[in-house]
Amino acid sequence: MSDPFSARSKPGHVKVLAQSAQDAQVAAEAPFVYLGRQPILDRSGALNAYELLFRAGAHNYAEVSDDAQATAQVVARTIGGIGVSAVLGHHRGYVNIGRDLLFDDIVHLMSPERFVLEILETVSFDAQLVRRLGELRRAGFQVALDDVSELTEGLRSVLPHTDIVKIDFLVTPREALPKLAAAVRAEGKTLIAEKVETREDFALARDLGFHLFQGYFFARPQVLTAPRNRSSRQALLRLLALLASDAGIIELEAELKLNPNVVVQLLRLVNSSAFGLGRNIASLREAIIATGTRQIARWAQLLLYADGGDLPWRSDPLVQLAGTRSRFMELAARWLRPSDEDFADAAFMTGIFSLVHVVLGTTPAEALDKLGLASQIRDAIVEHSGALGALLKIASAADERADSASLATAMEAPDGFEALTPEVLAELNLSAAAWFGAHAGME
Template identity: 75%
Template sequence: MSERHIVRAISRRSGVLDPSAAGADAGADVRADGRADGRADVAGQFVYLGRQPILDRDGALHGYELLFRAGAHNYAEVGNDAQATAHVVARTIGGIGVPAVLGRHRGFVNIDRALLFNDIVHLMPPERFVLEILETVKFDPQLARRLTELRRAGFEVALDDVSELSDELFAALPYADIVKIDFLLTARDALPGLAAAVRAQGKTLIAEKIETREDFMLARELGFDLFQGYFFARPQVLTAPRNRSLRPGLLRLLGLLSRDAGIVELEAELKLNPGVVVQLLRLVNSSAFGLGRNIASLREAIIAAGTRQIARWAQLLLYADSGDLPWRADPLVHLAGTRSRFMELAASRLRPADDEFADAAFMTGIFSLVHVVVGSTPAAVLEKLGLAPRIREAIVSRGGTLGALLRVAEAAGEGADAASIAAGPDAPPGFAALTPDVLAELNLCAALWFGAHVEEAAA
C-alpha cells in the first residue's frame, strides 16, 4: 500500500488481529508506540519505521508491509519515493534489525523505478523482502527485462494499488508474482472480474485497504489469498535510538573501497567507526548471505559481505543518513547525491557492461564535494582519504575519462550546455552519445532518484 499522502488516522476496527499481538513473535526490543523508554522524541533522538500486518485466509500473520515514518505520528509524509525506501531498508536491516522488524516473516517494500535499476536493491535478501512496485511506475520493455532479472535472483514482485483491468496490467502480469487490489479504489461491480482475471494468471491475490467486515467477507468469497487493512490493524510504529551521523566514516570507507583496499585497511577504518561496524554486522547477520550462523568478528564480516556489497550498503547509508540537517535543508547532500547518480547513469550509458566504471563514476560524484563538507581543498581532503588515483585525478584536475564525465555532470547540474562538452574535441571517445535528449533524461532520472524537491523528512 503506497502512502504517498498523509493518510487519516483511523482507529483499529474491532476484529481479527491486535496490533501488539501481530509483532509478538518478532522479538522486537524496541517500543512500538512512538516512544522509547517512555520519553517523547527530543531533537531527533530516535528513528521510526511503520509496519502493517498482512494476513492469510485463516487470520494468521503472513508478513508485513514496511512503511516510511518521519516521526512517532502514525502517518506517512513521503516527498520522494526513492528516499523513503532508502530509509525503510536502512532502518530495517541496520537501524533496528531484520529479526526485530520481521521475525520469521517477509517484508513488502514499496519501490520506484529508479531503485529497481540500482544495485542497492540487492542489499535486501530476496527470501525476506518482496518488491512492491508502486502504481506510478510505467511498464515498458526495459522494466520487463529488469523484473525478469530480479525474479531470477529470487525476488518476488508485487504490483501495488491495482484497481482496474487495463492493457498495462495485462502486460505486467507475466513479470509479477503478487497483485494487490485496492478495495477503496475499485468499484464493487468490477471486483469479481478483476479478481478472476488476475487469479486466472496464477498470481497471489492480496486485498488491501480492507476497512470493514463486509469487505473482508467479500474478498474471501472472491478467492483472495491475503488481506491487509485497518479492519485488521493500523500500522505499528517501531522506534529505536538514533545513532550519531555516520557520514564522515562512510565517506572514508567509500574512499578505501574505491581503490580496492585490502581487508587490513578496511578493518582498521571500521574499528574507528563503531556505528558503521554495528550496521555492517547487522547486514551480514541478516540472512542475506545464508551463513546459518552469526558473525561476531569484524574481519569475518568483511570477508562474508565482500567489498562490493559493503560499498552498496555504505552508499545506501550515505543516502539515508540525515546528518545534522534534514534532507531538504542540506543542499550539499542533495547536490552530491544527484551528481553521483547522474554520473553513474551516464557511465552505464557509455559502457553498459562495465560495472566497475559505473561504480567509479558514482564515487567520483560523491567525493567531488566532500572538501566543502570538511572545509578544505579537494587535493588535501582526497590525499588523506587515499582515493583511487583515477578518481582523485578526476576531481582535482578534471583529468581522464572520469574527469570529463564530472565536467559534463557539473554543467548538467548547473543548466549549462553539457552536450557541447560531451561533443567537444577534448571529450573521450563515445561521449558524443550524451546528446541533449539523453542528458535531459539522465538529469531527470537522477533528480527522481534523490528527490529534486524533497519534502522535509527528518528521520
C-alpha cells in the same frame, strides 16, 4: 498500499502535505526514527508477512509528500535503522514502490528472500517496465499489484508479470468480487484481501478463495521506534577512500572497528539478506565478504552527506551537488564504456570525493592526500588528468549549467568522449537528478 492512516485526498491518491523548512529541520534532528508495519495473515489466522509503512513520527498515520522518498526511508529504516530481524522476524516485508525506484539501485539493497515489491497503483505498465519486472523476478523478487478494484484488460495484460494481487475491499463493489477473484486465481496468482474491516468481509474473502488477508479487522498498523543512528562524516570518508583504493579485507575490517555506528548498519545490511545462507552473519570479516565492497560503498555514500550538516539532507545544496554529480559521472562512464564496471565505480567515487575538501574545509590536495586515495581518482580531482578528470570537468560544467558538451568534443578530450552529445548529457543530467531525489530521504 493498505494503509488507512495515510493522508489522502481520495482513494488511491496520496495527499501532498506542505512542510516548512523549520518542520524539515525538526524532523532531521529528531532523536528517533519510526516505521509502521501491518500484519498479513493466512487462512488459519497465522502471521504470513508484514506490509511496511512510512511514518514520519510516533503518530500512527502516514504524511507522504513524495512516494519515492517515503519508500527510501522505509527501506533505510528497516535495513539500517531498526534491522530486518527486529522488523520482520522470519517473515517477508511488502514494500510500496514506484516506477523510478524499480529501476534504481535501492532495489538491490533489499533481499528477494525478505522483501516483496508492492507496485503502487499509480505505476503504468509498458514494455520497458515489463522487461525490468522480468529481471527482478528472475533475481528472485516477488511482485505484488496494489489496490486492485476491477477486472480490466490492463489488469489481464499485467497478470503474467506479477505474482501477487491485492484486492481493495473498501473500493471493490461486492458484486464484482467473485469474477475478479476467479480471474486472478485462474492465472495462478496469490490473492490478498486488503482493507478487510469486518467479520463479514473476512468470511466473504475466505469463501471466494483468497489466500491472505490484511486490514483493521485483524490489526491496525504498529509503529516501531529506534534511536536515530548517526555516522561520522570523517569515518565514512575514510571508509570510502579504502574502498576506492581496492583495500584488502584486513584494512577494511580495521577501519570499521573504529566506527561502531557504521558497523551496526553494515551488519544490519548484510543480515537483511543472509537468511539465504542459512545463518546470520556476526563477524565483520564475514559481513565484508558477504556484502561485497560495491554494496558497502553504496550504503556508505548514502550515509555520508546526511550527517553533521545544518540542513536536512534534501535541502543541503552540498548534498544535492555531491549526489547528482557522482551519479552523473557514473552514468556517463557507463555510457562511454558499457562493459567496464570498474571505470563506472571509479567515476562514481571521483564525483563523491571531488567535494570532500568543502566538507573538511581544506584544499582538494590536502583532503585527498590525508585519505590515501587511489592515484587515478586523486589525480582526476586535483589535476583533472585522465579520463576521470575529463569526466569531472564535464560534470562540473553541467553543475554550473555551462556548455559541458563542448568539453566532450574538445581536442584534448579522450577518445570516445564525442559520444557524450548534448542530447545524451541532458538525459544523464535528468537521470542523476531523479536518482538523488529518490535517495534524498534515506537516513
